Amino acid sequence: MRQCILVAGMLVLMAAMLDACKKLEPKAPANSDILDGPVEGLTPEQNERFLKGDAAFNNEIFTKETGLGPLFVSTSCGSCHAGDGKGHPFTTLTRFGQYDETGNQYLHLGGPQLQNRALPGYEPETVPAGSGFSKFTPPANTGLGYIDAVSDATILALADPDDADGDGISGVPNWISLKPYLDERPDAVSKNGRYIGRFGKKAGAYDLMQQTAGAYNQDMGITSSYEPYDTYTGNELDPEVSNETLQNVVFYLRALKAPVQRNANDAAIINGKAIFTQVGCNKCHTPELKTGTSPIAALNNTSFFPYTDLLLHDMGSQLDDGYTEGSAKTYEWRTPPLWGLGLSKRSQGGSYYLMHDGRATTIDAAILLHGGEAEKIKDRYITLPEQDKQALIKFLESL
Ligand SMILES: [Ca+2]
Ligand SMILES: [Ca+2]
Ligand SMILES: [Ca+2]
Numbered sequence: 001m002r003q004c005i006l007v008a009g010m011l012v013l014m015a016a017m018l019d020a021c022k023k024l025e026p027k028a029p030a031n032s033d034i035l036d037g038p039v040e041g042l043t044p045e046q047n048e049r050f051l052k053g054d055a056a057f058n059n060e061i062f063t064k065e066t067g068l069g070p071l072f073v074s075t076s077c078g079s080c081h082a083g084d085g086k087g088h089p090f091t092t093l094t095r096f097g098q099y100d101e102t103g104n105q106y107l108h109l110g111g112p113q114l115q116n117r118a119l120p121g122y123e124p125e126t127v128p129a130g131s132g133f134s135k136f137t138p139p140a141n142t143g144l145g146y147i148d149a150v151s152d153a154t155i156l157a158l159a160d161p162d163d164a165d166g167d168g169i170s171g172v173p174n175w176i177s178l179k180p181y182l183d184e185r186p187d188a189v190s191k192n193g194r195y196i197g198r199f200g201k202k203a204g205a206y207d208l209m210q211q212t213a214g215a216y217n218q219d220m221g222i223t224s225s226y227e228p229y230d231t232y233t234g235n236e237l238d239p240e241v242s243n244e245t246l247q248n249v250v251f252y253l254r255a256l257k258a259p260v261q262r263n264a265n266d267a268a269i270i271n272g273k274a275i276f277t278q279v280g281c282n283k284c285h286t287p288e289l290k291t292g293t294s295p296i297a298a299l300n301n302t303s304f305f306p307y308t309d310l311l312l313h314d315m316g317s318q319l320d321d322g323y324t325e326g327s328a329k330t331y332e333w334r335t336p337p338l339w340g341l342g343l344s345k346r347s348q349g350g351s352y353y354l355m356h357d358g359r360a361t362t363i364d365a366a367i368l369l370h371g372g373e374a375e376k377i378k379d380r381y382i383t384l385p386e387q388d389k390q391a392l393i394k395f396l397e398s399l
Contacts, residue, residue, distance in 0.1 A: 053252025132322020316371020
């Protein structure tokens with residue numbers, strides 16, 4: 001009898017402990033917080049490519065034996081783009097040696113990208129004395145397929161190179177030369193043989209293939225049939241990654257879902273959104289864009305909410321670090337999408353690291369760094385009553 005009471009008592013205790021454990025377990029993230037899944041409605045064949053691309057992007061860690069280097073920055077895509085969210089300044093890339101449209105003046109010294117690591121027996125690169133350079137933190141990779149599916153005509157319609165409407169804002173595309181291995185978009189617009197770039201902080205990359213083949217080569221020292229040159233000797237080498245793997249990674253990036261706004265119906269957030277427009281943030285951070293046609297059903301002729309115009313803007317001298325790409329000026333930057341902003345702390349180790357090099361550790365600090373074309377709009381933000389600033393920031397964190 002006594003034994004029975006003891007056993008029953010232990011069972012009660014165990015049940016209580018189990019319950020306590022459950023409370024300690026982190027809550028499963030809401031669906032709207034998960035970023036590394038695919039858009040809905042992929043065909044089984046598309047889903048298979050997505051999974052293969054996911055594995056190559058996140059799990060394949062290169063070594064000397066599989067082609068790493070000899071000069072490199074990191075050993076896998078996922079090491080910089082963890083969980084596909086914004087990266088930490090620990091994983092910053094450095095580029096140097098270009099000041100204007102005439103191209104990179106330091107190609108003979110390893111420009112544009114610095115490979116700060118090397119296999120044993122090789123010298124890592126350093127930025128040549130006197131060269132301007134930029135440090136770029138890894139952007140989030142979510143929703144890039146939507147951005148890829150926007151037509152050139154849509155981007156051009158947002159540009160206002162001569163500020164014809166007189167609002168002080170004159171977004172321009174970055175006109176870049178098309179790498180010979182890239183396919184033109186079906187509706188491509190070109191000017192004097194130059195094409196519209198849309199990826200990267202300077203909008204210096206045409207499409208996701210350029211980003212991917214370029215990253216394998218420049219970030220990891222992995223050659224492909226697209227980018228066959230060794231980062232050390234400059235010699236053409238046999239591919240160290242297959243075209244099939246590259247294409248799977250491109251498909252993975254294209255099919256990653258986009259961040260979804262959270263608590264959109266909260267009164268403070270609705271108010272913050274109105275302030276965003278009233279102050280004029282929306283003049284560059286265009287809330288809504290439309291895609292053209294896409295073989296991925298979810299991306300085909302649809303609206304999405306990235307909060308960017310994909311154009312370059314003069315952001316003033318504080319953000320001029322003396323380096324550029326394509327036709328962008330050293331003080332011009334592509335408006336970054338604001339979707340996912342509120343989720344970015346999670347992949348940045350618990351703090352914000354905003355702007356191209358991560359120098360702003362709060363949203364307020366990021367806004368205060370806006371100059372050039374955004375100067376007047378920043379001034380309007382500064383004069384907002386404190387509670388309006390709070391509402392605006394709450395709205396931005398809901399994105
Ligand atoms: Ca290699
Ligand atoms: Ca280099
Ligand atoms: Ca204008």
